[in-house]
Amino acid sequence: MAKQVLVAGASGFVGSRLTEALESEGYSVLAMTRHPDTYSGAGKPIFGDVNEPASLRSALADADAAYYLVHSLARQDFVEKDAEAAKSFGKAAADAGLERLIYLGGLGREGADLSAHLRSRREVEHLLGEGGVPVTVLRAAIIIGHGGISWEITRQLVAHLPAMVVPRWATTRTQPIALADVTRYLLGVLEPETARGRVFEIGGPDVLTYAEMMRRVAEVHYHRSLYMVVVPLLTPRLSSYWLSLVTDVDTATARNLVDSMSNEVVVTDNSITEIVSGVPMGYDEAVREAFRQRAAARAEVVNVSPMSRLIRRATGVVRPVLIDKVERDHRQSDTAFLRRRIVVAITLAVGATLLGLSFSVRQGDPAFYPLTFGLAATWTLGSLLSGPLHLGHILLGGTLRRPIITSIGVGLLLAALFVLGALVIRTIPTLAEFRRRRARLRPTGKSVDHLHDHRWSMALLRNCSFVAHCSPPLAYGIQC
Numbered sequence: 001m002a003k004q005v006l007v008a009g010a011s012g013f014v015g016s017r018l019t020e021a022l023e024s025e026g027y028s029v030l031a032m033t034r035h036p037d038t039y040s041g042a043g044k045p046i047f048g049d050v051n052e053p054a055s056l057r058s059a060l061a062d063a064d065a066a067y068y069l070v071h072s073l074a075r076q077d078f079v080e081k082d083a084e085a086a087k088s089f090g091k092a093a094a095d096a097g098l099e100r101l102i103y104l105g106g107l108g109r110e111g112a113d114l115s116a117h118l119r120s121r122r123e124v125e126h127l128l129g130e131g132g133v134p135v136t137v138l139r140a141a142i143i144i145g146h147g148g149i150s151w152e153i154t155r156q157l158v159a160h161l162p163a164m165v166v167p168r169w170a171t172t173r174t175q176p177i178a179l180a181d182v183t184r185y186l187l188g189v190l191e192p193e194t195a196r197g198r199v200f201e202i203g204g205p206d207v208l209t210y211a212e213m214m215r216r217v218a219e220v221h222y223h224r225s226l227y228m229v230v231v232p233l234l235t236p237r238l239s240s241y242w243l244s245l246v247t248d249v250d251t252a253t254a255r256n257l258v259d260s261m262s263n264e265v266v267v268t269d270n271s272i273t274e275i276v277s278g279v280p281m282g283y284d285e286a287v288r289e290a291f292r293q294r295a296a297a298r299a300e301v302v303n304v305s306p307m308s309r310l311i312r313r314a315t316g317v318v319r320p321v322l323i324d325k326v327e328r329d330h331r332q333s334d335t336a337f338l339r340r341r342i343v344v345a346i347t348l349a350v351g352a353t354l355l356g357l358s359f360s361v362r363q364g365d366p367a368f369y370p371l372t373f374g375l376a377a378t379w380t381l382g383s384l385l386s387g388p389l390h391l392g393h394i395l396l397g398g399t400l401r402r403p404i405i406t407s408i409g410v411g412l413l414l415a416a417l418f419v420l421g422a423l424v425i426r427t428i429p430t431l432a433e434f435r436r437r438r439a440r441l442r443p444t445g446k447s448v449d450h451l452h453d454h455r456w457s458m459a460l461l462r463n464c465s466f467v468a469h470c471s472p473p474l475a476y477g478i479q480c
Helices: 015-024 053-060 078-095 116-129 149-160 179-188 210-220 236-246 251-260 283-300 306-315 334-359 368-386 404-427 429-439 454-479
Strands: 004-008 028-033 044-047 065-068 100-106 135-140 163-166 199-201 227-230
Touching (some): 015 028, 044 053, 053 078, 078 100, 078 116, 100 116, 100 179, 116 135, 149 251, 210 283, 334 368
Parallel strands (some): 004 028, 028 044, 100 135, 163 227
């Protein structure tokens, strides 16, 4: 009997629930993590990195069995990285004398034209066992639970879009399973000798297409219909860009998942029922449970933005619900955050320059329209590239997606600062001349007399409007 169990990926979506379940069953849990000093989940944190073989030997030294719940889906080279990691982990497990390894892989028919993601999962199954330790494999499709990437794509698409044009993969069949059932199966194959070294397929009772899954979420949680039009024109690459704009999943992860969505992932072998008893949760109930998990997680998060703290100290009466920063729906890759910050910085710099120049243009100057439309294009393109599009919107029904008041406040404050800067430039002859030469504008004569003319006022209103409406996603990039 395994007394001490190591969980690789203990801080992840499935691992964090599994460690709790193992502890509740009386097992001594070693939670392997790269950051044991900040780990706050169940089990004893222990340092281990699948990319550092030496750390695996020490982490596995006292374990009797281990769960392997690690993948590198957010990387472009995830196939090679996952293969190297599986080899290292399997060898270290053999050296430590473990009784068995348990791995959570992906469904998909053998011999089918599997995606790179699903082929990689199959390869990991074999590489883990090359060291000689028996590997028990559970293969699953989409796992329904708060924090899972595939589930988050489903939930966010439904939450943010009242209707959508979907690619052909939306008609592919899949067999989703509730997170609670995945945890139950993982726990159930730990001890039985008949489960040792075998491959099992697990799934919920409902076989649905991805389109049907999204429609059911709309009906069960949002109490509305979801209109869809299937088109064959969206390639996996275009689909991944679309998902990264509408959801907060980065492009690399979205691309790898979309590639797999063309493969039918349905249970064809129910032998798991011989080992683990119990009836799996239906899809509708799994959806309700995922939203309950999300509500509980959001209630525990207290994450106030710097602007929120400043306003609170200044007034002491601002309601937190209007300005508090809400948590991210799941962990994004460092690459995605870096890209967003770079886009935000460039957009702010270019937008500030164009806005200041457009406020300085005299009535009738031909530069007025290029500057105004250039500013509009800059903010719009910056908003799209810094994505997702939905950030900044408040959804009805009690769900605060993003504190739009803070973001609009940031936009209007920036607009006010740009106006002030333009006025200061006009009052200083040297700066006014420099500005005129750089923008190739005619001398304006008086410095501020034209502030009241119609076209300048229209430019002010138009530019403030662009800033106010485009600032939410950009302000998100600054605050996150």
